[in-house]
Structures are given as C-alpha cells and as structure tokens.
Amino acid sequence: MTAAAAFFYLFAGLAVASGFMVIAARNPVTSVLFLILAFVNAAGLFVLMGAEFLAMILIVVYVGAVAVLFLFVVMMLDVDFAALRQGFQRYLPVGGLIGAVFLIELLLVVGTWTLDPGLVQAPLGRAAHGESLTNTQALGRVLYTDYVYFFQIAGLILLVAMIGAIVLTLRDRAGVKRQNISVQNARTQAMAVDTIKVPSRQGVEV
C-alpha cells in the first residue's frame, strides 16, 4: 500500500466518520465543528487528486465562511435542538425509507457510471497548456484573459450585494454616542480641566 493510498483511506474514513458525527452529536456546536473537520478532510482528498486550488478554495469558502456562519447562527439563535429531535423515532420509518431509496438511486448511478478513458488520462488543467502548470497558474492565465468579462461582472454583482446589504440594514440611530477623533485631539487643557479655588467650608457649584 502506497503512502497516497494510506492518506486516501485516512482522509476518506475521517470524512465519513465526521459526517456521521455531524448528525449524531448532541451539541449543535460540536456538530458544526465536525462539519468543519469533514470539509478539511474533503480538502485533503482534493490535494491527493492534484486539485490543490479546489482544496484551498474549499477551506477558504466552506470552512472560513460558511461553517463559521453556521457557528454564528447556532450560537446566536437559541435553537432548541433537543426539541427538534423529539419525533426522531416516530419519523424514522418514513425517513429511513426515503434514505434507502436515495441510497439505491445513488448506487445505481455510481454503478452504471462510465468515464471517457481520454478524461482519465489527461487531467483538465494541465492538458490545456502543454507546459507543466499548477492549477492556480492555469486558472490565473484564463481568469484575466479569456474570462475577464465574467470576472468583472461577478465583481459588479458583489458590489450590488454589498450596497444592498448596507441599504437594507444600516440605520442612523438617534442618541448613539460615537467617537470623534478630531474633536478628541483638538481638546486642550483649558477645555478639559477647570481649576477652581474652593474657599474653605463653602463647597462648589457643579
């Protein structure tokens, strides 16, 4: 057994096991953490296949953004997961049936799957340019040349999303004290400190 195969079984086994733990864990925060572990293992599988760009994107997007978002939601919304699980045994027959049907379908699809032998021999990213390029380089070469139009429109879409989020949620609340640095810096001793001569036994007007 080669090292690559060993790593494959390690990553694949861990991915399946943590996937199971996502639905089995009692604490939702633990579930999300197992989900992150599953993503990281899937990224490991991508690295083994030579798709290092996809692996890093998986970490950045799914672990960095999506899973953290889940974690925020789970922690901020007080969802009672114990109550959600209440009818588990009651719904098991129906759920199990749907799961079984789905599993059989998947097995049928995967079982009858045939790949074009040409595809197996020439991984996409490297064949296109003839030279030995990494995936990232190959993507970079087309992203700003062949696909510059799509790239720029995608940028505009993100701009719209940003403006939209601000338009719909940002409010100027009255009565909020904000820090004004220029005012703070412009304060002099005379503005900040008042020296009063207090006569004995008379006090001061505040």
Add this chain to the structure above:
Amino acid sequence: MTPIQSVLPAITPVLPEIVLSVGALLLVLWGAWRGERSAESTNLGALGLLIFTFFLVVSQTGTVTTLNGAFIADPFARVMKALILIGSAATILLSRDYFQRERIDRFEYPILIVLCTIGMMVMASANDLISLYLGLELQSLAAYVIAAFHRDDVKSTEAGLKYFVLGALSSGMLLYGSSLVYGFTGTVSFPGIVTALNGPASFGLVLGIVFVAAGVAFKLAAVPFHMWTPDVYEGSPTPVTAFFASAPKMAAMAMTVRVFIGAFPDVTAVWQQIIVFVSIASMALGSFAAIGQRNLKRLMAYSSIGNVGYALIGLAAGSEEGIRGVVIYMVIYLAMTLGAFAVLLSLRRKDRMFETIDDLSGLSRTHPWLAFSLAAMMFSLAGIPPLAGFFAKFYVFAAAIKADLVTLAVIGVVTSVVGAFYYLRLVKVMYFDEPKAPYERIPPGSAIVLAASSVVVVLFFLIPAPLVAAAGSAAKSLF
C-alpha cells in the same frame, strides 16, 4: 508567451457597459463621500449617465462579437439596450418626487438602477450562457434590493423577500437547464450550441431547454411562473413598480429571444410548443384575472402579464417577422406602461398616494389632460386603432398567421377583447363618474415622461417607418 495585443480583446463594442460601470463606481464614491446630502446630485448624475450611454449605444453600428465570444453587439442588442436605457432613465425621472415625499430619497437608489441597467445590457448582449446568467443575476440582485427599498414599510419588505426567494429559485432552474444544455452540447456559447446541434435534439437537451424556458418565463413574469408579479408590483414603491414593468421586461424579452433564436434555432419544434402554451396562458390570465382587480398597481401587474403573452406570440412564430413584431411590441409596451405609471404617480393628495380604480373617478373634470393621457394609454393597451397598441398587436398577429399559428392569433384577439373590458372601465370611471377632490400638481418628472409617452402612443401611426425599420434590422441581425 503571446504578445499582449493578441490577449487584449476589442473593448469598443463594450464601451457603453464600461462607461456605465465606471460611472456607477464614481457615483458610489461620490455618494459615500457626500452622505445623504448627495441624493439630488446622484440622481442627476445617474440620469446624465444613462442618457449619455443611450447616445453611445445608438451611435454604434455593425455586428461585432468580442470578449472571447461572450459579448455580441448587433442591431438587436442595440435596440433592446436603447429601450432598457429609456426605461431606466424614465424611472429615475419618475422616482425623485415620490421618494422625497416618502422620505426614502437615498443616494443608493439611482446607483442601484444604474447597476441594474448594466446587468440588463449584459443580458441583451449575451452570446453565451455564462454571460446571460451573470447579467441576469446582476439585474435581479439590484431589483430585489430596490423592491425592498422602502424598508420600514411591511409591504415593501415583503415584496423584496418574495421576489428574492422566488427569483433565486428561478435562477436555480435556469442554471440547471444551462448545465444540461452544456452537458449535452459541450459548449456554452450560443453559436457553438447551434453548430453542436445537428440532428434531432436528445432527451437531455430537451429537458435542459424546458428548464431554461422555465427560468426565462419567471423573469418575464409569464404564466405559469407569474405568481410573484401582483404581490411584488403592489408592495414595491410605485416608481420601482414602474421600473419592473418597463426596463427589466425589455431585458427579459431580449434574453428570451437570444436564447431561443440565438442558441436553438434548429430545434424550433422543441420550444415552440412551450412558448405557444406560455403565451396563451399569459394572455388568458392577464385578461381574466385583471377583471376583479380594484388596485391599479395589481391591475398593471396583470396587464404586464398579458402583454408579455402577446409579445411571445411573435417569438412563437420563430420567424424574422415575428421577432420584428416582438421588438415593435416592446417599444410600444414601454411607452404605454411608462405613461400609465406616470399618471399613477400623479395621484397624490396631502402626501397620500391613491392606488385604487375608484380614486380615478371624475378625473376628466379635475385634470382633463391627465385623464386624456391615461385614456389614450388604456385605449392603446386595449388595442384600439389608430393608437400605437393596435399596431403592436397587429405586427405580432400578422407574423403568427404567416407562421401558420392561426389559432394562437385568434386566441390573442379574443383575449384582447376581454382585456379591453378592464382597460375601458378605467376610462368610464374617469369620464362618467362623479369627481372627487382634485389632486396635487403633477410632479415635473412624471409630466415629462407622460408627455413623451403620450406623444409616442397617440402619434405613432403618423410616422411608424423609423421604428418599423429599426425593428426590422434588429430582427434581421438574428437570422
């Protein structure tokens, strides 16, 4: 390495889009720097930008494909872009007064309209599935936000949310269909799909076309994907409704024609029945469901559903004449819709907008010109000669009859008779019912839009030649 000249694509055909994008970015910066005080200047800036781009678009000639085949600038794209720009500019004119009175005049609104316009122009110029989808998404995302622009109003936020959820669903369907088309043809570019399709369409491809048609029908608000339209039209701020009924319709129609005529011209039999069904269902629902409506915005929503049905007759014909009919129909529809909404936006008394049919009663005695214009729009929408709406319907029906779709044309005529009932009821209410208290002065923006669209609708029959010629050359460029 290849020299840089061969890598850089030709960007002159894309100049209108680039100008709009750079302008939008500058307006964002200006607005962010000046804060809320900049609402007035961003409005003017956006209006100027749209008008300038309109002249840029009109001044272009010829048919060019650039940006690695993703972008096509042909007469069809130019006509549709010109319509889109007119619709957006008119919306900005209509919006100012309303937004000020509702105290929601924020500088982001014209910027979102400009960004939405870029998306629509990308759709009109799309020459492959990716640019089509990206343009659609840019347009839709901006549209969701402006539907919910009155964020303290329950109806407006509801409209935004509904539009967003259903719009995301339809984008998903369109994407799924696109992926099937890509899977069964091996390319995303429309000319590539045409060359890949020799022989009868495979089952997977048919499935892909059906899903693409479903996504497209949603964006057009055609039956059976129309459910969102009345709610979104009623809930959104009225100028936004005017926008939804005008410019995005042009873009959606341009996209529909591009997909079906541009990518699947050789498998007409597959999609023609879908379009015929959608067209009949839209016309029928547009006329029958509108009869019971008292709210003018919902009425316009059903009217727009029906009008999409009529325009689709031209596409169902699948011929050059049919597409010419579609283009003419869209031009006249744009004028009628903008005119009707300009009247709707003038019905204001003491900072309250009026939106039901009864609020129009006796308008002819309090505001004779307003009533006359709205009556002209309604007669035109009902298709009564010599107003423009008659010619719009005439060209699509003629194309349908030439393409042996006589049944479709007959159903179109029947539903337009039914539709005439509710259009003419408005005229009756305005001219024969007892007048109510007069409304406030018409806002200047609405007055300009109303005057322009009235002139187009009433006087179209005198000089139809330029429009018919432009539509003819637009249709010619697709075949």
